[in-house]
Amino acid sequence: MPETSAPPEPILKKDMGRALISAERIAKRVEEMGREISEVYADIDTPLVLVVILKGATVFAADLLRSLSIPAELEFVSAASYGSGTSPGKLRLAHMVEGPLVGRHVLLIEDIIDSGRTVSAIEKRLRRLKPASLRLAALLDRPARREVDTRIDFTGFVIPDRFVIGYGLDYAGLYRELPGIYTLT
Numbered sequence: 402m403p404e405t406s407a408p409p410e411p412i413l414k415k416d417m418g419r420a421l422i423s424a425e426r427i428a429k430r431v432e433e434m435g436r437e438i439s440e441v442y443a444d445i446d447t448p449l450v451l452v453v454i455l456k457g458a459t460v461f462a463a464d465l466l467r468s469l470s471i472p473a474e475l476e477f478v479s480a481a482s483y484g485s486g487t488s489p490g491k492l493r494l495a496h497m498v499e500g501p502l503v504g505r506h507v508l509l510i511e512d513i514i515d516s517g518r519t520v521s522a523i524e525k526r527l528r529r530l531k532p533a534s535l536r537l538a539a540l541l542d543r544p545a546r547r548e549v550d551t552r553i554d555f556t557g558f559v560i561p562d563r564f565v566i567g568y569g570l571d572y573a574g575l576y577r578e579l580p581g582i583y584t585l586t
């Protein structure tokens with residue numbers, strides 16, 4: 402994403418226009434997702450492991466975690482690109498989960514699925530840790546730019562081909578604090 406351009410001027414919350422997805426709609430949808438996920442995993446005999454992809458998914462994960470009615474643990478992974486521009490598809494994991502995942506039910510939590518490269522690389526690494534199951538929950542799905550076939554088990558919203566910020570999603574490290582999701586224009 403556009404990390405090479407100069408950081409934009411911070412936009413204050415009071416100056417934001419109409420949200421693409423309001424805080425209220427997000428809250429409602431995340432509650433629904435929490436119920437759906439709790440039903441799917443109702444019968445597992447170990448706590449669900451939420452593996453949150455840093456940093457964008459942390460806000461979504463914090464709300465989703467509190468909407469679950471089943472026990473869950475939290476783990477984090479962080480993906481970073483190798484070099485700059487040379488092989489854009491190559492990802493390395495800057496942080497990997499700390500606990501063992503053998504035989505555990507794992508739910509990967511991501512903010513937005515764009516090309517699909519980030520989750521596909523992370524899923525590949527997580528599968529090596531032999532979880533009992535591995536599913537994906539994404540707040541946003543932007544299918545227009547998909548490059549890697551990606552199965553999303555729990556989707557919050559499907560969005561058009563626009564760059565978005567807020568509710569954890571950033572542009573040049575900024576705007577994660579916005580309570581709704583906005584397009585950057």
Ligand code: IMP
Binds near residue numbers: 518570
């Ligand atoms: P993918 O690997 O192309 O699917 O990209 C997913 C990652 O790119 C996400 O984890 C986000 O951090 C970032 N990203 C993609 N689109 C956006 C956006 O519209 N706003 C903010 N971050 C984005």
Ligand code: MG
Binds near residue numbers: 454512
């Ligand atoms: Mg991300």
